[in-house]
Amino acid sequence: EVQLVESGGGLVQPGGSLRLSCAASGFTFSDHYMDWVRQAPGKGLEWVARSRNKGRSYTTEYAASVKGRFTISRDASKNSLDLQMNSLKIEDTAVYYCVRVDDSGSYSFDYWGQGTLVTVSS
Amino acid sequence: DIQMTQSPSSLSASVGDRVTITCRASQDIRTSLTWFQQKPGKAPKSLIYTASNLQSGVPSRFSGSGSGTDFTLIISSLQPEDFATYYCQQHKDYPLTFGGGTEVEIK
Numbered sequence: 001e002v003q004l005v006e007s008g009g010g011l012v013q014p015g016g017s018l019r020l021s022c023a024a025s026g027f028t029f030s031d032h033y034m035d036w037v038r039q040a041p042g043k044g045l046e047w048v049a050r051s052r053n054k055g056r057s058y059t060t061e062y063a064a065s066v067k068g069r070f071t072i073s074r075d076a077s078k079n080s081l082d083l084q085m086n087s088l089k090i091e092d093t094a095v096y097y098c099v100r101v102d103d104s105g106s107y108s109f110d111y112w113g114q115g116t117l118v119t120v121s122s
Numbered sequence: 123d124i125q126m127t128q129s130p131s132s133l134s135a136s137v138g139d140r141v142t143i144t145c146r147a148s149q150d151i152r153t154s155l156t157w158f159q160q161k162p163g164k165a166p167k168s169l170i171y172t173a174s175n176l177q178s179g180v181p182s183r184f185s186g187s188g189s190g191t192d193f194t195l196i197i198s199s200l201q202p203e204d205f206a207t208y209y210c211q212q213h214k215d216y217p218l219t220f221g222g223g224t225e226v227e228i229k
Binding site: 044045050097102106107109111112113114115 | 156158166172175177213216219221222223
């Protein structure tokens with residue numbers, strides 16, 4: 001069974017840093033692209049970042065709103081996807097979801113974690 | 123960026139109704155479109171991938187169609203558990219983008 005479990009959310013002041021983690025299980029982690037998607041309170045969904053699979057050398061993509069501040073990475077030994085968030089802004093307040101991308105060729109999102117809440121406030 | 127426009131933004135319907143939600147892309151995305159369902163306080167759930175393929179375990183009353191710029195999600199006979207918000211999303215190009223959502227409410 002595919003499981004994605006996020007952790008690391010919490011309250012942080014503007015300008016601060018936070019590191020989110022996503023523990024993946026039930027599938028071959030290195031075969032899949034993995035993404036972070038966020039949702040501000042009462043708002044829609046916003047794609048944040050992508051880590052491609054091992055075959056694509058774990059290369060990355062970022063939304064313009066987070067580029068240069070956030071870094072997506074993997075710890076292959078732990079089957080963990082991380083999101084290092086620096087220089088946090090109030091508008092980064094959201095539930096952050098870890099999402100798996102299908103590896104059969106559709107490149108669609110197929111599994112989501114339950115999310116972790118990040119609140120940026122003074 | 124590719125803009126995804128959903129309509130309507132909300133609708134009221136009764137159990138048993140046929141519901142149609144549309145999604146328009148600002149440029150050709152071929153069939154690189156996914157539909158999601160989200161219930162309050164829960165993570166989104168994939169319903170339809172590559173515009174018309176039903177995700178495993180999703181009831182057959184859900185169907186998707188379209189290609190290029192115009193897409194449709196149909197719920198053929200609305201059930202009580204279908205009251206939720208529905209999102210479309212394109213994965214043709216970066217940044218990946220979502221529609222604004224369609225809230226399906228009980229009439």
